[in-house]
Amino acid sequence: MPKIKAKRNKTIDTTIDEGVRYLDRCKKIDAPIKDIQEIINTTINGDFFNTVKLLPNNSIDLLIADPPYNLTKDYHGNTFSKKKEEEYEKYTREWLTLVYPLLKEDASIYVCCDWGTSLIIGRVLQDFFKVRNRITWQREKGRGAKANWKNGFEDIWYGTKSNNYTFNLEAVKIRKKVIAPYRVEGKPKDWQETKNGNYRDTCPSNFWDDITIPFWSMSENTAHPTQKSEKLLAKIILASSMPGDVIFDPFLGSGTTSVVAKKLGRSYLGIELNPQYCIWAEQRLEKAQANTSIQGYVDGVFWDRNSLSEQNAFNGNENGNLEKADQICIEYDELELVNPQNLLED
Numbered sequence: 001m002p003k004i005k006a007k008r009n010k011t012i013d014t015t016i017d018e019g020v021r022y023l024d025r026c027k028k029i030d031a032p033i034k035d036i037q038e039i040i041n042t043t044i045n046g047d048f049f050n051t052v053k054l055l056p057n058n059s060i061d062l063l064i065a066d067p068p069y070n071l072t073k074d075y076h077g078n079t080f081s082k083k084k085e086e087e088y089e090k091y092t093r094e095w096l097t098l099v100y101p102l103l104k105e106d107a108s109i110y111v112c113c114d115w116g117t118s119l120i121i122g123r124v125l126q127d128f129f130k131v132r133n134r135i136t137w138q139r140e141k142g143r144g145a146k147a148n149w150k151n152g153f154e155d156i157w158y159g160t161k162s163n164n165y166t167f168n169l170e171a172v173k174i175r176k177k178v179i180a181p182y183r184v185e186g187k188p189k190d191w192q193e194t195k196n197g198n199y200r201d202t203c204p205s206n207f208w209d210d211i212t213i214p215f216w217s218m219s220e221n222t223a224h225p226t227q228k229s230e231k232l233l234a235k236i237i238l239a240s241s242m243p244g245d246v247i248f249d250p251f252l253g254s255g256t257t258s259v260v261a262k263k264l265g266r267s268y269l270g271i272e273l274n275p276q277y278c279i280w281a282e283q284r285l286e287k288a289q290a291n292t293s294i295q296g297y298v299d300g301v302f303w304d305r306n307s308l309s310e311q312n313a314f315n316g317n318e319n320g321n322l323e324k325a326d327q328i329c330i331e332y333d334e335l336e337l338v339n340p341q342n343l344l345e346d
């Protein structure tokens with residue numbers, strides 16, 4: 001009997017016909033590409049290690065990589081097996097060596113990892129790039145361990161190829177309620193006074209606690225086992241690229257990087273081994289054509305988690321013009337804690 005989907009489960013479904021159509025849009029590359037424009041805004045279905053050698057040098061403005069972490073994990077039939085530390089280091093060196101020449105001199109790179117993989121990636125990345133920061137993302141959810149601390153965070157290493165790079169601070173400020181409203185000559189100092197409260201757009205730190213994993217109540221969710229949230233990608237892309245820039249994801253998964261790049265007016269390119277994930281990427285890209293909203297990023301502002309009522313009040317809305325999914329997400333934040341289906345595998 002087919003499983004009945006819960007009413008609020010918004011996880012993307014694909015019929016066989018749709019799957020065929022979406023896969024048809026993906027590219028396979030078997031000859032060198034001279035100009036990145038020939039291949040821009042596509043999903044490449046193939047093995048990164050074979051395909052990347054065919055891409056043109058000096059063509060990428062921002063690289064976002066979310067490689068398989070050093071854990072045994074089944075990516076719908078393709079299993080990544082946990083390697084010895086030296087082997088994972090070799091694997092990391094290998095893919096970094098291959099992407100390095102593709103990046104422009106003023107390009108930036110972000111690499112996602114869990115705490116164990118972070119020890120290796122942080123070290124290796126320094127041999128290639130100027131490492132500028134380690135972002136810690138408190139994703140909270142994770143499977144509890146019997147004799148260890150639960151994995152509640154991931155790292156995102158940030159580096160640049162040179163000292164000449166893009167960083168758009170204003171684009172990634174976070175709107176927070178002002179706790180101590182400081183005034184100079186009676187006027188608010190760096191904060192806004194509204195009838196619904198006082199707010200300040202604050203500089204974002206390298207500790208990100210305002211982003212959830214995608215819940216099944218969110219319309220961006222697919223069945224990919226390690227999908228990242230669009231809000232997380234939005235921060236990276238807005239901070240480290242300009243409209244029109246080329247953003248490349250060598251381990252695309254369900255397409256989050258490409259989808260957010262498209263929503264934010266950037267060009268994109270991604271490689272993914274698994275055809276099913278390429279299908280989801282293309283399906284999401286099609287949806288992004290009509291709906292460019294990014295949950296948690298509203299009218300050019302990043303808001304804290306579960307702040308829908310504040311967002312509405314700030315914007316003077318009773319019900320708000322925000323996606324219904326925002327509301328549902330709040331409820332599911334709590335529900336998720338008791339629903340084992342939603343626990344991430346570590």
Ligand SMILES: C[S@@+](CC[C@H](N)C(=O)[O-])C[C@H]1O[C@@H](n2cnc3c(N)ncnc32)[C@H](O)[C@@H]1O
Pocket residue numbers: 046047048049066067068069075078224226227228229250251252253254255256257271272273274277
């Ligand atoms: C951690 S996931 C990326 C998830 C992605 N950030 C998202 O939001 O969906 C890593 C992805 O790399 C893919 N992958 C692993 N080895 C690959 C290879 N050699 N070439 C291309 N893709 C590969 C896996 O199939 C998996 O989807």
